Amino acid sequence: MLFPRFRHGLTLLPLALLGGCDMVVMDPSGDIAAQQADLIIVSTLLMLIVIVPVILLTFFFAWRYRQNNKDATYDPEWDHSAKLELVIWGVPLLIIMALGLVTWISTHKLDPYRPLDRIDTNRPLAADHEPLTVEVVSLDWKWLFIYPEQGVASVNELVTPVDVPIRFHITSSFTMNSFYIPALAGQIYAMGGMQTTLNAVINEPGVYEGFSANYSGAGFSDMRFKYLGVPDDEFQAWVDKAKQQGSILDRPEYLKLAKPSSDEPVSYYSTVAPDLYHAILNRCVVEGKMCMDEMITRTDSRD
CATH class of the missing domain: 1.10.287 (Helix Hairpins)
Structure with missing residues (x-):
């Protein structure tokens, strides 16, 4: 720094001129x-x-x-x-x-795809460190966060431990959006059928604002979420709460969640179908629909 x-x-x-900002x-x-x-x-x-x-x-x-x-x-x-x-x-x-x-x-x-090599100015990261993976899906007009390693998910609430590298895999259900937490890192686009990646770390506990920075329709102004940076024990407590209070997020439940709605309250899922994010990314959540990666593989094999 x-x-x-x-x-x-x-x-x-500039505080004298920007006192309210x-x-x-x-x-x-x-x-x-x-x-x-x-x-x-x-x-x-x-x-x-x-x-x-x-x-x-x-x-x-x-x-x-x-x-x-x-x-x-x-x-x-x-x-x-x-x-x-x-x-x-x-x-x-x-x-x-x-x-x-x-x-x-x-x-x-500062390439968002570049793995982190430090926690902050004074604390480097070991080359073999493992970041926390969070799969982010922008919906109309809400955010879905899937924690594949913990097996839980949340809507409109993102929680990660302080001083732990995070690797976000980001996509969209359909409409193009922009994932942005000003306190954490710069914005990066969420696009249907494509995946972007953001590597970042939060260094101070707190509650921060996250939102879409790309206009996406009628419910855009309510497409906001709370980002909580917490100590390790509080993160584990949050995961336990999601497992106790949440419901099951499978393909039928996701299709219900993906329907347009605004000002969606925070909700949790205790179990997530293991192939759900892959299906969202490859546009094949509906049973029987061919996934994009499978379609590309078949096309390449024919050539």
Whole structure:
């Protein structure tokens, strides 16, 4: 994390103008989101190297060469200065080069598909660590979270342990959506028949907002969920609660859940059909329908 105190200090600067706004994007609780906030600050500072002098010089020239200033040098034949040309072209070129380097590095380092190599700035991860897998399905207009290792699922409530790497596998029942938890990491699309992946970690316990950042119809405004970062023992207690209170999520139950509805209350499933996510991803939840991956395999074998 780049100069955390400096970053937090810069975050406080606009509070006078943005007193009613949530600054979670610039002061997040997850390491990936924190690195993205640092990237925003670095990029902004690099651009301000040009913007601030230009603004100040605009006022300076307007004052220096005002009509009633008789001390200003009048030189109508002036047309070139090598020093000015060097500054005018050299500084922006250096800034573009710096931005390009920062972008190239961060694009690879913050690739959502890239497995994590650290919990935070001071705690690296072992190469053989196993992340917690969560399968995310965007529905109209709610979110389904499947925990394949724990054998449970939830609607509109996501819970993960603090300081544990999470690997999200994300798809959609039909409509394209965008999975976004500002405190955790950047947004990533959920698309029907396709799977995207997001690797992230939450570093501070708390209750955070999650939502769809891509308009998807009438119930879009209610397509929100609570994300809880909790200690390991509380996560296990939550899994136990889901197993005790939840119902069975099989294919018929999923087809009922997938019907459009908004402002859906939190609910739990104690048992999940082991092949359900595969069927959702490959558009073959309905019994007897051929899965997309099977269809592709048959097509390739014919060729």
